[in-house]
Amino acid sequence: MLRRNGQSRAPAPTRSLGHVAVLGGSVAGLLTAHALAGHAERVTVLERDHYPDTPVARGGVPQSPHTHVLLTSGIRALDELLPELSPSLRREGAPSLSVPADLGVWQAGQWVSRQHHSEPVVTASRPLLEHLIRRCVLQRHPRIDVRTSARVTGLLGDSEHVAGVAFRERGSERGEQRELDADLVVDATGRTSRTPEWLDALGVTVPQEEVLATGRAYATCSFRTDSSEPLDRVSGFYLVPDATQPLGAIMLPAEGDRMMVTLSGPRANPPPTDPDGFVEFARALPHPEPHRWLRQAEPLTRPVGYRHTANRRRRYDRASGLPSGFLVVGDALCAFNPVYGQGISVAAMNAVALSRQLAASGNRLTTRRAQRAVLASARGAWDVATGADSPMPGAEGNALRDGPADRVLDRYLERVRERVPGDPVVCRAFRDVLFLLAPPSSLLTSRRVLRRALFRPTTPTPDELPTRD
Numbered sequence: 001m002l003r004r005n006g007q008s009r010a011p012a013p014t015r016s017l018g019h020v021a022v023l024g025g026s027v028a029g030l031l032t033a034h035a036l037a038g039h040a041e042r043v044t045v046l047e048r049d050h051y052p053d054t055p056v057a058r059g060g061v062p063q064s065p066h067t068h069v070l071l072t073s074g075i076r077a078l079d080e081l082l083p084e085l086s087p088s089l090r091r092e093g094a095p096s097l098s099v100p101a102d103l104g105v106w107q108a109g110q111w112v113s114r115q116h117h118s119e120p121v122v123t124a125s126r127p128l129l130e131h132l133i134r135r136c137v138l139q140r141h142p143r144i145d146v147r148t149s150a151r152v153t154g155l156l157g158d159s160e161h162v163a164g165v166a167f168r169e170r171g172s173e174r175g176e177q178r179e180l181d182a183d184l185v186v187d188a189t190g191r192t193s194r195t196p197e198w199l200d201a202l203g204v205t206v207p208q209e210e211v212l213a214t215g216r217a218y219a220t221c222s223f224r225t226d227s228s229e230p231l232d233r234v235s236g237f238y239l240v241p242d243a244t245q246p247l248g249a250i251m252l253p254a255e256g257d258r259m260m261v262t263l264s265g266p267r268a269n270p271p272p273t274d275p276d277g278f279v280e281f282a283r284a285l286p287h288p289e290p291h292r293w294l295r296q297a298e299p300l301t302r303p304v305g306y307r308h309t310a311n312r313r314r315r316y317d318r319a320s321g322l323p324s325g326f327l328v329v330g331d332a333l334c335a336f337n338p339v340y341g342q343g344i345s346v347a348a349m350n351a352v353a354l355s356r357q358l359a360a361s362g363n364r365l366t367t368r369r370a371q372r373a374v375l376a377s378a379r380g381a382w383d384v385a386t387g388a389d390s391p392m393p394g395a396e397g398n399a400l401r402d403g404p405a406d407r408v409l410d411r412y413l414e415r416v417r418e419r420v421p422g423d424p425v426v427c428r429a430f431r432d433v434l435f436l437l438a439p440p441s442s443l444l445t446s447r448r449v450l451r452r453a454l455f456r457p458t459t460p461t462p463d464e465l466p467t468r469d
């Protein structure tokens, strides 16, 4: 089992994590179960929902109906974990797009030139992505025991060591609580994780939580593409909000002849969730193209809203007094403003980090070291999201970066963003950071980017949607 740093108990062999209990059977939970399965005697996943047989939204994942993009970094991480997933996504019709070649990207008041290609991103619906990840993981590890309709209510053990979980099964007698012993417990219950309360109940000092909220509100609606006019020249749109232009839109094709459309606005101007209001909201976007398409498109769903968009990171890596036998992954550890499309990619990177730590450290791996490695795999995404959100109007929270040095950095990054539309070198470097392929610091260490951002004027791009060549 994984021990707390510095404990005197003799470390067990790597293939002997014993019984692992994973709390939450969504993307992060399933990928973690996969990463640990080869090192454990058995793995049990406890999920409060009942899994649907087909790729449809489920109640435990309220973000299911919203537009999701799988970034290039996430595709790479998933290819490393589950190479059979990408072919399954293709077979099910998940679109794959090069950005900005296939998308109309509006940033810093201009269309981004579409003349250069990137490795693709995948724009499957979230239910399809989760459904296929679940299928791949459970086919590979038929011995993973998935217990659905099981809601975890607390941790067993004491402030030194977590020894299992308490849970309730839906349909069991009211009040009846069951217990499951485990050598390692992994919390993957998402953004609403109750680990802070559960640790408090064990007498553990709850680690610090870093928060940065802009109050950005979302609404998503799907439209038919088979009966709507095709988009002119592009497969979708991404209109990036910034400090001076607060409205955002992401329109991406998904499997099943549909276009998923997410509109976003600041706290005081959320996109409406009535069908007419939703389309009307798009009229105020900084370019008329998305609204023009939406006006004639046939909706497949009603718009649904979402407001829990704060960046939130819980510093379980720093807490020296955490009990052994306990890890936190996915959104439960680090959740991001969804506008940057990072969460699933980061969940996959968490699982890769855990796999690599297990492979490299073997029986020297401690819970704390594992937790640090998992959190480190989310650091780039955290820096991107909080760096971009800090200058947004209304941003608040203890992770706000607003010191004098931050303001200088913001001004520099603004110059970088302004050059993205017309400068292919800056565009590529910026996109690599956004897609989590390069650290944010690369925008400062690349001499080519520095020179262009500091000394070259911006290159205007045409008002109309640019062509590919």
Ligand SMILES: Cc1cc2nc3c(=O)[nH]c(=O)nc-3n(C[C@H](O)[C@H](O)[C@H](O)COP(=O)(O)OP(=O)(O)OC[C@H]3O[C@@H](n4cnc5c(N)ncnc54)[C@H](O)[C@@H]3O)c2cc1C
Pocket (backbone or CB within 6 Å): 023, 024, 025, 026, 027, 028, 029, 046, 047, 048, 049, 059, 060, 061, 063, 066, 067, 068, 069, 070, 071, 150, 151, 152, 153, 188, 189, 190, 191, 218, 306, 329, 330, 331, 332, 338, 340, 341, 342, 343, 344, 345, 346, 347
């Ligand atoms: C509007 C929106 C848009 C987004 N867009 C993108 C995007 O474009 N790209 C991207 O990569 N990410 C995106 N994300 C983020 C992405 O959805 C999450 O990062 C990802 O789902 C995280 O997965 P997770 O497994 O950590 O948590 P979740 O998917 O939230 O899963 C948590 C699981 O735990 C279960 N659970 C919760 N509590 C308990 C309990 N007590 N007992 C048992 N089970 C429990 C839930 O039922 C659920 O199955 C978006 C998020 C939102 C809100």
